[in-house]
Amino acid sequence: MMKIENRSYKILDFIKIPLSISPGMVILQVLFDGIISSLVPTFQVLATASFIDTAIRIFQGQAERNQIVLPILWVLLFVSYNYLTALMGLVREKLNLNLTEVFRAAVTEKRARLEYCHVENNETWDLIERVGKDPAEQIGKGFRNLVTTAGLIIRIGSVLMILLLRVWWAPIVIMAFSIPLLMLAAKTGKQSYEAAKEAAKYTRRATYYQDVLTGRDYVEERALFGYSSVLNERYEGRFLTAYGINMKMERSRYMKMSGSGMITVLVAILVAGVLLAPLGSGQISIGLFMGLVTATIGLVPIIVFDLTNVTNDMVYGREYMRDLTAFGGLSESPGATDLPANQMAEPNCIELRDVSFAYPGTDVMILKGLSLKLFSKRHYAFVGVNGAGKTTITKLLTGLYDNYAGEILIDGKNIRDFSQAELKSLFSIVYQDFAKYQVPMVDSIGLGDVRDMPMENVDGPLKVLGLNRAVSKMRSGIKTPLGRIYEDGIDLSGGQWQKVAIARSLVSRAPMHILDEPTAALDPVAESELYELFRKASKNKSTIFITHRLGAARIADEVFVIADGRVSEQGTHKELMDKGGIYAEMFEAQRGWYA
Numbered sequence: 001m002m003k004i005e006n007r008s009y010k011i012l013d014f015i016k017i018p019l020s021i022s023p024g025m026v027i028l029q030v031l032f033d034g035i036i037s038s039l040v041p042t043f044q045v046l047a048t049a050s051f052i053d054t055a056i057r058i059f060q061g062q063a064e065r066n067q068i069v070l071p072i073l074w075v076l077l078f079v080s081y082n083y084l085t086a087l088m089g090l091v092r093e094k095l096n097l098n099l100t101e102v103f104r105a106a107v108t109e110k111r112a113r114l115e116y117c118h119v120e121n122n123e124t125w126d127l128i129e130r131v132g133k134d135p136a137e138q139i140g141k142g143f144r145n146l147v148t149t150a151g152l153i154i155r156i157g158s159v160l161m162i163l164l165l166r167v168w169w170a171p172i173v174i175m176a177f178s179i180p181l182l183m184l185a186a187k188t189g190k191q192s193y194e195a196a197k198e199a200a201k202y203t204r205r206a207t208y209y210q211d212v213l214t215g216r217d218y219v220e221e222r223a224l225f226g227y228s229s230v231l232n233e234r235y236e237g238r239f240l241t242a243y244g245i246n247m248k249m250e251r252s253r254y255m256k257m258s259g260s261g262m263i264t265v266l267v268a269i270l271v272a273g274v275l276l277a278p279l280g281s282g283q284i285s286i287g288l289f290m291g292l293v294t295a296t297i298g299l300v301p302i303i304v305f306d307l308t309n310v311t312n313d314m315v316y317g318r319e320y321m322r323d324l325t326a327f328g329g330l331s332e333s334p335g336a337t338d339l340p341a342n343q344m345a346e347p348n349c350i351e352l353r354d355v356s357f358a359y360p361g362t363d364v365m366i367l368k369g370l371s372l373k374l375f376s377k378r379h380y381a382f383v384g385v386n387g388a389g390k391t392t393i394t395k396l397l398t399g400l401y402d403n404y405a406g407e408i409l410i411d412g413k414n415i416r417d418f419s420q421a422e423l424k425s426l427f428s429i430v431y432q433d434f435a436k437y438q439v440p441m442v443d444s445i446g447l448g449d450v451r452d453m454p455m456e457n458v459d460g461p462l463k464v465l466g467l468n469r470a471v472s473k474m475r476s477g478i479k480t481p482l483g484r485i486y487e488d489g490i491d492l493s494g495g496q497w498q499k500v501a502i503a504r505s506l507v508s509r510a511p512m513h514i515l516d517e518p519t520a521a522l523d524p525v526a527e528s529e530l531y532e533l534f535r536k537a538s539k540n541k542s543t544i545f546i547t548h549r550l551g552a553a554r555i556a557d558e559v560f561v562i563a564d565g566r567v568s569e570q571g572t573h574k575e576l577m578d579k580g581g582i583y584a585e586m587f588e589a590q591r592g593w594y595a
């Protein structure tokens with residue numbers, strides 16, 4: 001299986017990578033698209049020249065009529081070659097397919113192995129998106145570009161060779177004018193990658209607005225708030241900015257290229273004029289003269305547009321390779337793609353000791369010397385104002401970040417000494433923004449434990465969460481697809497989606513279950529009930545509820561109030577109420593709402 005390595009990727013990798021994936025298709029494409037189809041026009045010139053010269057000689061009585069047959073066959077052969085190029089379309093498609101299967105998979109695999117901090121960092125996320133967007137297409141484009149470049153060089157070279165034999169200085173003049181043109185193309189190539197990078201930022205925002213304007217998740221609010229025209233303006237703003245950046249780049253490229261291209265046209269006309277002398281002196285035949293003039297004039301668009309385009313694309317490709325190099329160099333989290341370990345003894349105590357933490361690339365301390373202990377088979381609630389750092393604690397516990405100061409110990413052993421697979425087997429989490437997998441319900445829940453889980457294991461959580469009633473009404477029961485991607489899929493209510501996410505966590509065999517406030521779609525009573533159900537379903541496990549609804553905190557064995565990066569209060573609901581501190585104040589404030 002192919003891997004994205006930590007090394008410097010170069011332009012030549014556009015050919016090495018496809019060659020390692022699909023050597024047959026690459027050779028065919030290089031042979032036909034690169035070499036043969038580039039030589040054909042030159043041979044066509046010679047065949048046409050021979051046809052015209054033979055025809056003239058026949059009219060002048062210097063040749064037999066049947067001598068025209070061979071030149072005609074030559075001309076026909078090269079014309080019919082065009083049909084073969086159509087067949088090459090199939091080869092290109094096959095190569096694309098193979099690149100998608102192997103290279104795209106390698107990029108996806110690397111993405112999955114990345115350290116979590118790269119995913120949460122805007123700059124690296126941009127890089128990941130740039131490299132990960134249609135990677136097969138990018139490699140395919142770079143490869144085709146190399147083949148086209150080789151082909152163009154052969155094509156131009158072969159015409160220049162014929163010219164060189166007749167008018168030695170003509171190719172030199174043509175080359176002298178073309179080189180600055182190509183240098184200019186290289187420069188604009190770099191500029192267009194930078195412009196595309198800049199434009200992509202706006203396109204991403206535009207795509208987001210487009211999603212809000214058309215996506216299903218927003219349909220109710222869209223109707224209710226009627227914000228479509230306002231957001232449409234924002235969409236247009238971002239879209240037009242991206243469009244403007246691209247257009248500016250294209251315009252400037254076109255101006256530069258066509259300005260310089262005019263010079264090449266003049267050179268070609270000059271060459272045609274100069275060939276008149278050898279024609280007059282009989283040094284070249286009429287057929288060859290016509291062929292050479294046609295071929296030289298034909299070189300103009302090739303040099304001005306095709307060659308400059310490929311140079312431009314080549315530099316663009318080099319920037320992609322630079323990005324791929326940077327992407328390959330992003331640090332990985334060992335075991336990020338491992339499945340949870342199978343046999344882990346349930347820990348008696350998980351302890352955070354004097355833990356301080358700031359997100360990488362920032363200097364705001366989110367946790368400031370936080371200490372707490374969690375014991376087996378007990379139920380905890382983390383409460384605190386927004387942004388207090390409750391979710392952050394779970395990210396450290398599960399090993400997503402390890403750049404903290406202090407210690408996190410599982411039964412006295414530092415969590416840095418646990419493998420990812422071991423940590424994954426200890427914790428199961430439902431986040432605030434849990435995922436809604438649009439797959440059959442049983443699969444959506446089964447994703448919580450993909451290690452050969454028997455299907456019946458799904459039944460328990462369904463029953464506990466009261467989802468079995470909904471399932472019994474579904475046409476295909478538990479196999480009914482959720483969401484709108486399948487034709488026979490059904491959409492769930494917000495609360496049902498949340499329950500599916502919670503069921504997913506319940507099928508996990510992890511001894512510690514964390515609910516990071518995934519219950520926002522539930523009314524307070526339903527939410528309290530759900531916490532109660534969840535607690536019962538996890539009676540042999542430890543649980544942490546991260547919640548703002550303090551009613552739910554009442555059922556916890558112990559409540560931690562997180563404030564200012566520390567545990568500011570801890571105890572049972574009753575103890576904290578008696579204490580009359582922050583918790584009691586928050587609870588009274590909420591009670592006031594319901595009174």
Ligand SMILES: Nc1ncnc2c1ncn2[C@@H]1O[C@H](COP(=O)(O)OP(=O)(O)OP(=O)(O)O)[C@@H](O)[C@H]1O
Pocket residue numbers: 120121359362366384385386387388389390391392393
């Ligand atoms: N990837 C990140 N990079 C930088 N800062 C972050 C990142 N993720 C979270 N933060 C910041 O860390 C702080 C704590 O966030 P966290 O999500 O842990 O809070 P919380 O207590 O769970 O809040 P809430 O109750 O709103 O869910 C916030 O100020 C947040 O802006």
